[in-house]
Amino acid sequence: MVETIVFYTLSALILGLGVAVITTPNTVHSVLFLVMNFLCVAVIYVVLEAEFLAVIQVLVYAGGIVVLYLFVVMLVNLKRDPEAHQDPRRLSLVGLALAGAVLLELAGIVVYSYSREPSAPVAAAAASPVQGNVEQIGWLLYTDYLIPFEVASVLLLVAMVGAIVLAKREL
Amino acid sequence: MEITPAHYALLSAALFIIGVVGVLVRRNIIIIFMSIELILNAVNINLVANARHLENLVGQVFVVFVIAVAAAEAAVGLGILLAFFRNKETVNIDEMNVMRW
Amino acid sequence: MDLIWLIPLLPGIGAALNGLLGVRYFSKRVAAGVACVTMGGALLLSIGAFYQLLGAEHREHVVTVAQWIPPIPLATASGEIGAFEVPWAFRLDPLSGMMILIVTGIGFLIHLYSVAYMDHESRGAYARFFCYLNLFCFFMLMLVLGSTFLVMFVGWEGVGLCSYLLIGFWYHKQSASDAGKKAFIVNRVGDWGFMLGIFLIFFTFGTLDFRAVAEAAAEMPVEVGGFGVLSAICLLLFVGAVGKSAQIPLHIWLPDAMEGPTPVSALIHAATMVTAGVYMVGRNAVLFSHAPMVMQVVAWVGVLTALLAATIGLVQTDIKKVLAYSTVSQLGYMFLATGVGAFGAAAFHLMTHAFFKALLFLGSGSVIHAMNDEQDLRRMGNMRLYMPVTFITMFVGSLAIAGVPPFSGFFSKDEILYRTYLNNKLLWGLAVVTAGMTAFYMFRLIFMTFFGEYRGPSWGHQEGEDHAEAHAAADDGHDADAQGHAWHGPHESPGLMTGPLWMLAVGASVAGLVGIPAAFGFRNLIEPFLEPSFTAGAAHEATEHAESHLLEWGLMGFSVLIAIAGIALAYHFYVRRPERSEQLAKHWAGAHRWLTNKYYVDELYGATAIKGTIGSARGLWTVDRHVVDGAVNGAGWLTRACAWVSHVFDKYLVDGMFNLLAWVCTEGSYVFRRVQTGLIQNYAVATLFGVFAFVTMYLIARYVG
Numbered sequence: 001m002v003e004t005i006v007f008y009t010l011s012a013l014i015l016g017l018g019v020a021v022i023t024t025p026n027t028v029h030s031v032l033f034l035v036m037n038f039l040c041v042a043v044i045y046v047v048l049e050a051e052f053l054a055v056i057q058v059l060v061y062a063g064g065i066v067v068l069y070l071f072v073v074m075l076v077n078l079k080r081d082p083e084a085h086q087d088p089r090r091l092s093l094v095g096l097a098l099a100g101a102v103l104l105e106l107a108g109i110v111v112y113s114y115s116r117e118p119s120a121p122v123a124a125a126a127a128s129p130v131q132g133n134v135e136q137i138g139w140l141l142y143t144d145y146l147i148p149f150e151v152a153s154v155l156l157l158v159a160m161v162g163a164i165v166l167a168k169r170e171l
Numbered sequence: 172m173e174i175t176p177a178h179y180a181l182l183s184a185a186l187f188i189i190g191v192v193g194v195l196v197r198r199n200i201i202i203i204f205m206s207i208e209l210i211l212n213a214v215n216i217n218l219v220a221n222a223r224h225l226e227n228l229v230g231q232v233f234v235v236f237v238i239a240v241a242a243a244e245a246a247v248g249l250g251i252l253l254a255f256f257r258n259k260e261t262v263n264i265d266e267m268n269v270m271r272w
Numbered sequence: 273m274d275l276i277w278l279i280p281l282l283p284g285i286g287a288a289l290n291g292l293l294g295v296r297y298f299s300k301r302v303a304a305g306v307a308c309v310t311m312g313g314a315l316l317l318s319i320g321a322f323y324q325l326l327g328a329e330h331r332e333h334v335v336t337v338a339q340w341i342p343p344i345p346l347a348t349a350s351g352e353i354g355a356f357e358v359p360w361a362f363r364l365d366p367l368s369g370m371m372i373l374i375v376t377g378i379g380f381l382i383h384l385y386s387v388a389y390m391d392h393e394s395r396g397a398y399a400r401f402f403c404y405l406n407l408f409c410f411f412m413l414m415l416v417l418g419s420t421f422l423v424m425f426v427g428w429e430g431v432g433l434c435s436y437l438l439i440g441f442w443y444h445k446q447s448a449s450d451a452g453k454k455a456f457i458v459n460r461v462g463d464w465g466f467m468l469g470i471f472l473i474f475f476t477f478g479t480l481d482f483r484a485v486a487e488a489a490a491e492m493p494v495e496v497g498g499f500g501v502l503s504a505i506c507l508l509l510f511v512g513a514v515g516k517s518a519q520i521p522l523h524i525w526l527p528d529a530m531e532g533p534t535p536v537s538a539l540i541h542a543a544t545m546v547t548a549g550v551y552m553v554g555r556n557a558v559l560f561s562h563a564p565m566v567m568q569v570v571a572w573v574g575v576l577t578a579l580l581a582a583t584i585g586l587v588q589t590d591i592k593k594v595l596a597y598s599t600v601s602q603l604g605y606m607f608l609a610t611g612v613g614a615f616g617a618a619a620f621h622l623m624t625h626a627f628f629k630a631l632l633f634l635g636s637g638s639v640i641h642a643m644n645d646e647q648d649l650r651r652m653g654n655m656r657l658y659m660p661v662t663f664i665t666m667f668v669g670s671l672a673i674a675g676v677p678p679f680s681g682f683f684s685k686d687e688i689l690y691r692t693y694l695n696n697k698l699l700w701g702l703a704v705v706t707a708g709m710t711a712f713y714m715f716r717l718i719f720m721t722f723f724g725e726y727r728g729p730s731w732g733h734q735e736g737e738d739h740a741e742a743h744a745a746a747d748d749g750h751d752a753d754a755q756g757h758a759w760h761g762p763h764e765s766p767g768l769m770t771g772p773l774w775m776l777a778v779g780a781s782v783a784g785l786v787g788i789p790a791a792f793g794f795r796n797l798i799e800p801f802l803e804p805s806f807t808a809g810a811a812h813e814a815t816e817h818a819e820s821h822l823l824e825w826g827l828m829g830f831s832v833l834i835a836i837a838g839i840a841l842a843y844h845f846y847v848r849r850p851e852r853s854e855q856l857a858k859h860w861a862g863a864h865r866w867l868t869n870k871y872y873v874d875e876l877y878g879a880t881a882i883k884g885t886i887g888s889a890r891g892l893w894t895v896d897r898h899v900v901d902g903a904v905n906g907a908g909w910l911t912r913a914c915a916w917v918s919h920v921f922d923k924y925l926v927d928g929m930f931n932l933l934a935w936v937c938t939e940g941s942y943v944f945r946r947v948q949t950g951l952i953q954n955y956a957v958a959t960l961f962g963v964f965a966f967v968t969m970y971l972i973a974r975y976v977g
Contacts, residue, residue: 003174011182015185015186015189018189018190019189021193021202021205022189022190030205037209038212044216045219048179048223049223050219050222052231053219053234056235056238057215061208061238065242065245069201069204069205069249072252076201076256083197083198084263085198089949090265090949090954092195092196095191095195095196095953095960096195098957099192099195102191102967103184103188105967105971106184106967107181111177114177114180137232140232141235145232152240156239159243159247160246163246165250166247166253167249167253191960195960264952270950
């Protein structure tokens with residue numbers, strides 16, 4: 001019962017903040033709504049017993065990426081309304097309609113499939129020699145997913161170099 | 172009423188579509204980036220929910236990778252944005268058409 | 273003996289030096305020095321090689337320098353596959369040993385002589401002359417030393433080339449260049465036969481090596497009364513020999529070849545090159561001995577050539593032409609000897625002839641030189657007062673050729689006559705008549721030149737413009753020496769010219785001693801020495817003749833009498849009663865005209881071969897113009913027509929298709945361009961539409977289908 005209340009509350013917060021993010025005309029406000037959205041998602045992770053991810057969500061998303069957005073918003077010193085100009089050929093309404101259609105379809109799939117198969121089969125848990133969420137994720141990352149993990153690190157390095165090269169005025 | 176993975180899936184789908192609508196409708200490119208973050212978060216929620224449902228932590232491992240990619244994307248995308256802004260003094264995506272024929 | 277390959281190479285080097293550098297850079301002295309030193313070196317090497325050959329047990333030595341043509345398998349008559357393989361091999365045996373001595377020895381003397389004789393020439397022409405002369409010696413030595421038919425053929429063609437170059441040495445003189453061309457073309461006829469002979473030899477025997485061919489031929493039966501493959505080979509080879517050695521009917525080039533400088537006439541057209549035919553027949557003695565029918569042909573061609581050339585020689589007035597016909601006649605003797613099987617005698621006569629004919633030519637050159645390029649016998653006379661050395665040496669030479677003992681010609685010619693007598697009395701009769709004529713025309717030459725009254729142009733007292741003009745006119749073709757080389761009348765030639773004359777005179781006197789007939793009680797040295805070259809090695813025939821020496825003595829006496837009669841007749845007609853010869857010529861005007869016009873052979877060829885060639889060429893030209901050109905033009909028209917059709921097809925169908933495609937693209941682009949708005953969100957909408965489509969498909973597949 002508690003879980004139900006928490007879930008619905010968080011869901012309402014997440015969706016409402018998401019809508020706020022994409023509708024607020026002020027960019028700074030939009031970023032702030034985004035931070036709150038991420039924090040709510042972190043709480044969802046805690047509910048879902050993913051403590052490690054919750055911490056990462058707060059640290060990386062709310063702490064790192066969103067600060068990056070804020071910096072950019074400040075650096076982009078706008079002299080006029082960013083949305084002033086609108087191309088007549090853009091297909092916003094078509095997109096909106098398609099998005100709605102896809103949402104309906106997805107919802108249909110979810111409801112239909114979960115109603116027909118109420119209890120999904122439980123997959124065999126990986127025999128992990130360690131206990132605890134953080135230890136288990138660490139175990140997986142450094143054994144089975146070592147190479148993707150290293151590739152991800154290289155990706156971050158490349159992204160860092162690329163970002164520096166792009167953002168710097170003159171090398 | 173029990174909270175099933177279906178609920179999380181619906182939440183994820185809704186958030187996803189909110190992000191998509193943001194990408195499609197807004198003209199401010201910074202907000203479009205943020206919408207992309209929303210899309211990624213929707214995916215993450217889905218992954219984590221199913222990880223718990225299936226009692227398999229691989230889903231959480233992938234969330235770590237998604238966060239890494241999101242960080243990289245944000246860094247590069249905002250770098251491009253800054254470079255562009257220096258030249259064109261705009262963040263309106265409808266005015267970003269220098270590569271059109 | 274292993275160094276014999278150097279013998280031809282040395283003159284070759286000399287020729288290369290003079291040809292590549294000399295014409296441009298060498299002074300006369302250096303050019304002459306290079307030529308004479310290389311020839312001298314070749315002479316010394318030849319003497320050394322010959323000396324070693326004399327001492328050797330087995331008198332045959334083959335040196336292979338390099339592989340020329342690697343083995344190529346070719347089918348032969350017997351159905352086997354013969355390896356067509358030609359090495360650069362040189363063969364030293366008695367015959368080639370004798371030949372290299374002749375070529376290098378006489379060649380060296382003539383080189384020395386030319387140093388003085390060609391002194392009038394300009395520097396470049398001088399070096400050019402020695403280059404050609406050395407080149408000739410190179411090829412001639414290759415010819416005589418070659419161990420296979422093909423190496424011999426290289427030399428054979430090479431000497432032909434040098435002959436052409438040297439006959440036409442004064443190429444700005446029309447007659448000289450014409451004579452060169454004539455010699456070259458007439459020789460081609462002979463070379464045609466020679467080449468066919470070589471082909472047939474390879475086809476028959478599967479090899480081109482002399483020794484191998486001879487041994488293979490010795491195994492085959494003698495083709496008595498029949499005409500087999502050996503006869504065919506020999507006949508073809510003989511055609512080559514006829515061309516090279518100026519026998520009837522290809523003798524016409526040799527007299528014309530006298531347009532070349534006199535040392536050339538002496539070296540090439542008397543002593544060496546023209547005897548290459550005789551050498552070649554002697555080289556293939558084994559083949560010829562197996563083809564008696566061809567031997568008869570050889571003998572008859574030889575004797576007829578000897579006789580006809582001698583009769584023409586009787587009336588010629590050009591000193592060199594007389595000697596030229598004499599050469600043709602003597603070559604006829606040599607072929608007569610080979611024809612009756614006396615290969616040794618032929619080679620012996622070849623050697624003695626080389627001496628005395630070179631001597632006579634050089635002597636005549638000396639006279640011509642002294643007379644300021646006057647060659648007409650009727651404008652000479654009493655020259656013995658002015659040039660005693662030339663007179664004495666030439667007199668010796670004439671005695672030798674006339675066959676007066678003990679000079680060399682006597683022994684060789686008598687050997688031939690004797691062997692001919694044993695073979696065929698009719699041939700002998702003709703040969704003896706020829707011998708008489710030889711004595712007559714040679715002494716006619718001597719008497720007209722050296723005796724009687726001086727009939728040449730005057731000189732000395734009237735040094736005026738008219739004389740200078742006459743002088744300029746006399747040698748218009750030559751590079752007249754601009755330093756005013758005034759002619760002071762006939763004079764003895766310088767030492768460089770008389771020296772070789774003396775040496776050749778000694779040679780002409782004593783060369784015969786190596787072949788003294790057995791009838792005199794001495795041993796005949798040369799024929800047993802040469803014998804191995806004429807046999808296949810195994811089949812050694814006894815050369816001892818059963819005939820009594822009495823017959824030999826009788827024949828000798830008879831021929832000496834004939835010779836002396838000829839000399840006496842010449843003395844009667846040209847010294848005692850000069851006017852008688854004129855009367856005789858008037859009396860027998862018809863015959864005289866035939867003789868002075870050389871039996872109209874040139875005219876006959878002009879009317880038949882040359883006219884025919886020109887006529888057929890014209891005919892072919894007409895055919896070419898109307899038929900071949902017509903065909904070509906027709907093909908051209910057809911091509912153009914096809915091209916036009918193709919052009920139309922291309923222009924309207926192919927191009928039309930491409931234009932249509934391009935038009936569709938152009939017009940379509942106006943429509944499709946509108947889709948590309950450049951708005952990134954429109955592309956995102958398209959992507960979303962894709963997502964929508966896929967999800968819809970999933971739904972349909974999963975829950976409907």
